[in-house]
Amino acid sequence: MTVGQGIGRPWAAGPAAPAVELREVSREYGKGEAAVRALDGVSIGFPAGSWTAVMGPSGSGxxxxxxxxxxxxxxxxxxxxxTGRDITSAQDWALTSLRRRTVGFVFQTFNLVGSLTAEQNVALPLRLAGRKVSRQAVQDVLGAVGLGDRLRHRPRELSGGQQ
Known part of the structure; x- marks a missing residue:
C-alpha cells in the first residue's frame, strides 16, 4: 500500500507524521462464541514514502x-x-473520497485490463477518479519501475513480475 496524493502531487502527511497510523486497533468478525479476532490491539505507524512488507502465516491478519x-x-x-486524519468513524462517502485521492494498492494478484497498454492501465484509476493525467508523469512512473521500454505493451506481453 502506498499513501500519497497520486502521481506528481505532494504527500498529505508532514515529514514527521506517519502516513498511516494504527493505534490499538482490533478487528473482530462475527458475534458471540463464533467471533474471530483478526487483530488484537495493533499499534503501528508507516512513514510517508516508505516501503513496508507485511508477512506472516495464512490467517494471521x-x-x-x-x-x-x-x-x-x-x-x-x-x-x-x-495522513493524520482519523478515519475510524468516517462516513462511507468520505472514506471513498479519501481513498480515491490518497491510497494506492499493489495487489497480490494484479488487476489489469487486458485490452489496455501498460501506460493506459497506470492512467486508468486516475481517469476514473476524474483527474487529468499527465502522460509524462505516467511514463516517469513506469520508467522508475523498469518498464519505460514497455509502455505500449499489453499485460499478456509482460512477464508476471512486470504485470
Missing part, C-alpha cells in the same frame, strides 16, 4: 491489517489515522 489501514474495513476497536 495481514489482509485485515491493510484493509483497516486503508479504510476498506472498519476497525471494531482502536483508532486509524490516514
Amino acid at each position: 495481514k489482509s485485515t491489517l491493510l484493509h483497516c489501514a486503508a479504510g476498506l474495513e472498519r476497525a471494531t476497536g482502536g483508532q486509524v489515522l490516514l
